[in-house]
Every structure is written in C-alpha cells, then in structure tokens.
Amino acid sequence: VLLEGPRVLREAASAGITLDLVALREGDSCAVDAVRTVTLSRGIFRAVSQTDSPQGVLAIARAQAVALGVARSAATAAGWPLVVLDGVQDPGNVGAIARTAAAAGAPALVVLPGTADPFSPKSVRASAGNIFRLKVARATWPELEGLAGYGAAAEGAIELAGTPVHEAEMLVLGSEAHGLSSPTLRRVSIPMAAGVDSLNVAAAAAILLYEVRRRRGG
Numbered sequence: 358v359l360l361e362g363p364r365v366l367r368e369a370a371s372a373g374i375t376l377d378l379v380a381l382r383e384g385d386s387c388a389v390d391a392v393r394t395v396t397l398s399r400g401i402f403r404a405v406s407q408t409d410s411p412q413g414v415l416a417i418a419r420a421q422a423v424a425l426g427v428a429r430s431a432a433t434a435a436g437w438p439l440v441v442l443d444g445v446q447d448p449g450n451v452g453a454i455a456r457t458a459a460a461a462g463a464p465a466l467v468v469l470p471g472t473a474d475p476f477s478p479k480s481v482r483a484s485a486g487n488i489f490r491l492k493v494a495r496a497t498w499p500e501l502e503g504l505a506g507y508g509a510a511a512e513g514a515i516e517l518a519g520t521p522v523h524e525a526e527m528l529v530l531g532s533e534a535h536g537l538s539s540p541t542l543r544r545v546s547i548p549m550a551a552g553v554d555s556l557n558v559a560a561a562a563a564i565l566l567y568e569v570r571r572r573r574g575g
C-alpha cells in the first residue's frame with residue numbers, strides 16, 4: 358500500500374504496520390520508524406505523490422486482507438457486527454467508513470465484490486490510516502450466508518429505533534448508486550425528513566455504528 362502524509366504514516370505504524378520504505382521530500386522530516394528512508398527532490402516527490410497537496414512524506418508498506426473467518430472471529434469476540442460493504446464504489450466513502458468503524462470500536466470490515474479497494478491510496482488516506490486497525494476481509498454473498506444481519510436502506514425498511522442492530526452478526530451498507538444487492542436481507546433505516554431521498558453511505562454508517570456503540574454501553 359502507498360501511504361501519504363505524516364498522520365497516516367503514524368496511524369499505520371501505531372497499528373503495527375511495518376513501513377518498508379519512507380520517502381521524504383527534501384527539507385521535510387517525519388519521525389516514524391521504517392526499514393529504509395530516502396530523500397527525494399521536490400520535483401520527484403511531486404511526481405510520485407498521488408495528492409494535489411503533498412505533505413512531504415509518503416511510504417510503502419505491506420498490508421494484507423485476512424480470511425473471512427479471522428474477521429468473523431474478531432467481530433464475535435468483541436460482540437460487534439461485521440461491517441460489510443456491498444459495492445461501495447467511492448474509495449473516499451470506504452475510507453471514511455473504515456475510520457468511523459475503528460473509532461466506534463468495530464473490529465472487522467468485509468468488502469464484497471464491486472467495493473473500492475480498501476487498501477488503495479485514496480481509501481487509506483480517507484481512513485486517516487485507521488484501515489490498519491481493522492481486520493479486513495474480502496468475501497462474496499454465498500460466504501456470508503447464514504449470518505443474521507441487517508442491510509441499511511433508505512426505504513422499505515424497519516426504523517433503526519425498533520431494530521436490534523447491535524445484536525446482528527453483520528451490518529451491510531449498500532452502494533452509492535444501487536443500494537443493497539441482496540433482496541433477502543432484513544433492512545434497517547435511519548429516519549429522514551420527508552422528501553429526502555437518502556443519506557451519504559458514510560454518514561449512514563456513522564449513525565448506525567455509533568448507535569451500535571451506544572446500545573453496547575459505549
């Protein structure tokens with residue numbers, strides 16, 4: 358994975374990720390441990406950076422998705438639902454959800470096909486490095502069969518207040534354009550004022566995950 362910015366690097370390092378290579382822009386510094394550190398001229402740094410406003414440090418590290426069973430065990434042990442992304446396409450949303458999940462205390466994230474790569478530079482940046490605090494697994498619907506869960510949906514659902522989402526084995530968030538891809542999943546919705554179509558998926562995730570946290574006494 359490519360990491361950019363001092364905060365992302367520090368978060369990754371504090372989550373136990375080994376930084377294989379840190380590249381500093383000439384004149385910048387960043388106090389993180391790395392296997393190797395190099396300094397790049399300002400021009401070369403700008404060329405390799407993937408951000409519009411580079412912050413003077415980037416790194417390459419190894420991050421690995423875990424097996425679904427590992428993510429499930431982590432969620433079960435913590436008494437949290439698995440947070441499942443069903444085709445969430447925007448890496449900014451994937452990263453924002455990972456950041457909120459880590460902040461709320463959810464231990465594990467599962468990405469279904471069609472979801473943006475949670476380890477892409479944009480997702481990692483949007484997560485502010487918190488993606489590394491989660492057990493992340495890639496899975497398909499058949500592999501999740503048998504898990505009792507809820508899919509978040511803007512309509513055609515039971516309202517959050519009457520739904521035991523905190524006891525669910527998984528909480529699924531749908532894609533920005535098409536919503537949930539499973540027609541059989543029980544649905545939960547966050548109430549909205551009349552005329553409003555839907556919430557942004559990362560905003561919906563934040564409300565749901567903090568409701569789970571609140572009901573668990575956090």
Ligand SMILES: C[S@@+](CC[C@H](N)C(=O)[O-])C[C@H]1O[C@@H](n2cnc3c(N)ncnc32)[C@H](O)[C@@H]1O
Pocket residue numbers: 508509510511512529530531532533534535536537545546547548549554555556557558559561
């Ligand atoms: C932008 S919405 C998708 C809207 C899409 N037109 C649809 O058909 O559902 C993206 C995702 O955010 C979540 N979401 C948005 N508004 C929600 C609400 N009021 N309650 C629960 N989840 C919501 C759902 O998971 C949804 O699939």
